[in-house]
Amino acid sequence: EPEVTQTPSHQVTQMGQEVILRCVPISNHLYFYWYRQILGQKVEFLVSFYNNEISEKSEIFDDQFSVERPDGSNFTLKIRSTKLEDSAMYFCASSGGLAGVPEQFFGPGTRLTVL
Amino acid sequence: AQSVSQHNHHVILSEAASLELGCNYSYGGTVNLFWYVQYPGQHLQLLLKYFSGDPLVKGIKGFEAEFIKSKFSFNLRKPSVQWSDTAEYFCAVNAFGNEKLTFGTGTRLTIIP
Numbered sequence: 663e664p665e666v667t668q669t670p671s672h673q674v675t676q677m678g679q680e681v682i683l684r685c686v687p688i689s690n691h692l693y694f695y696w697y698r699q700i701l702g703q704k705v706e707f708l709v710s711f712y713n714n715e716i717s718e719k720s721e722i723f724d725d726q727f728s729v730e731r732p733d734g735s736n737f738t739l740k741i742r743s744t745k746l747e748d749s750a751m752y753f754c755a756s757s758g759g760l761a762g763v764p765e766q767f768f769g770p771g772t773r774l775t776v777l
Numbered sequence: 778a779q780s781v782s783q784h785n786h787h788v789i790l791s792e793a794a795s796l797e798l799g800c801n802y803s804y805g806g807t808v809n810l811f812w813y814v815q816y817p818g819q820h821l822q823l824l825l826k827y828f829s830g831d832p833l834v835k836g837i838k839g840f841e842a843e844f845i846k847s848k849f850s851f852n853l854r855k856p857s858v859q860w861s862d863t864a865e866y867f868c869a870v871n872a873f874g875n876e877k878l879t880f881g882t883g884t885r886l887t888i889i890p
C-alpha cells in the first residue's frame with residue numbers, strides 16, 4: 663500500500679539554524695500539507711500546496727517558513743531561522759489522487775528539537 | 778472558523794468494555810468529518826470518515842461513528858474494545874471544498890487487559 667514517507671525521523675538543531683524537513687507524498691496525489699504537533703497539544707495546520715503554489719496557510723506559517731516541491735516527488739518544509747518554540751513533531755500529508763480522494767494520508771512525522 | 782472539541786482527554790477501560798468518544802465541531806456549513814488514530818510510536822492513520830449519505834459510518838477495526846447534524850457531533854464508538862486499541866484518537870473536520878483539517882486535542886485511550 664502506498665504511503666507518505668518523511669526524513670529525517672528526528673532532527674536536532676541549534677536555535678537560529680535553518681532546517682529542511684523532507685516528505686515524499688503518495689505518487690498520484692495532488693494536494694500536499696504540513697501540520698505540526700507541539701508536545702501535549704493538538705495537531706495544527708501549517709500550509710497546503712497545490713499546483714506548485716501555496717493554496718492556504720495558517721497564521722503560524724510566517725516568513726520563517728517556506729515550502730517547495732523541487733523535483734516532482736519531494737515536498738519540503740524549510741524553517742529559515744529556528745526558534746525554541748519550533749520544537750514539535752512535523753507531519754506531512756497528501757490527498758487528492760486521480761479519483762479525487764479527499765482524505766489526507768499522513769507520514770510518520772519528523773521530530774524537530776531546537777536547542 | 779471551524780473548531781473541534783474532544784471533551785474526554787484520557788479514557789481508561791477494561792477489555793471488552795464498550796467505548797464512546799465524544800467529538801463536537803463548530804462550523805455553519807457543510808463539513809467532512811474524520812477520526813484518526815495514532816498508536817504509540819506510529820503515525821496518524823485514518824479510522825473512518827464521513828462525507829455525505831448514511832450518517833452512521835463504519836471504519837476499520839470494528840469502529841463506527843455517527844454524524845448528528847443537529848448536535849454538531851461525530852462520536853466514535855466500538856462495542857467491545859481490545860488491548861490493542863490503546864492509542865490516541867483525534868477527531869478532525871474540514872469545511873467542504875477546503876483542504877485544511879482542523880483537529881481536536883485528542884483523547885488518549887488506555888485499555889487494561
